[in-house]
Amino acid sequence: GLGWTYTDPSEVFAEMKLNMSSLNNITWDRLETEGAVTYPSTSPTDPGQAIVFADGFPRQDGRARFTPASIIAPDDAPDADYPMILTTGRQLEHWHTGSMTRRSAVLDELEPEANCSLHPSTLRKLGVIPGDHIRLSTKRGTIEIMAREDRAVSPDMVFLPFAYVEAAANILTNPAVDPYGKIPEFKFSAVKVEAVNGPVAAE
Structure with missing residues (x-):
């Protein structure tokens, strides 16, 4: 009709x-x-x-035609207060906002809880074991989230999937845009990482 x-x-x-x-x-x-x-x-x-x-x-x-590009420093560079780098992306089980994948019983059973990934050496510095919760803080906000161990993540970095509304990456990420492509700087933010139950901060 x-x-x-x-x-x-x-x-x-x-x-x-x-x-x-x-x-x-x-x-x-x-x-x-x-x-x-x-x-x-x-x-x-x-x-x-x-x-x-x-x-x-x-x-x-x-x-082929190659065009040189000038490197522009990130808007939100690490410093003494926010010494690590936060990057965001997808994980295998959940995509984008999770609006479809998190409604899948099978996928949500595989990854039911918001989590982020850090190098084993970073977890050791924090005194955190995989499955513990950590606090991620940027100049824009703070979330608490479960920590995973991943050797593929650089020791100075934390990887945060953006599929979890209860630990929304956009609370932390920097909306500043580059002057040419106007693309937000969601892949790079200065971040402080702390154990939830302890005063130690990873550096």
Whole structure:
């Protein structure tokens, strides 16, 4: 009654191919039978080339164009009061705001509690074991959250997923934007990390 019409996914795919040359030789049939076809695929039987732009870049002379970029210091640099770096991102089980993944019983059972990740040496300095709660403070706010151990995180850094409304990353992150792309500085904030039940701060 609303005037909606069903669109076959293959029709959408066909329309996308008209505007996206990267889909050349990649079809629903191939994906269903082969499992994956990577870009660029040079023929209907090519599973995909190992190197993108191996024969040149899509520019008149076929050469890439490099543009130098000046490094701009972060707006919120670590100091004596906030000596560590906070970065944010996704985790495997929960994405973005968690509005869908946290409503999944299976995914929420895997990661039911807000958590952040720190290097084992940082946890030792704090006197914290994985599963304990720590306090993260920036110039904008404070949250308390469970600590996880992760050797992939640098010792001077804490990784905070942004899927947990009860420990919202945007309480802490810096909304300052870069002057060119106007992208907020959500990936880098000066932060103080403390054990909830102790006076020691990681440095």
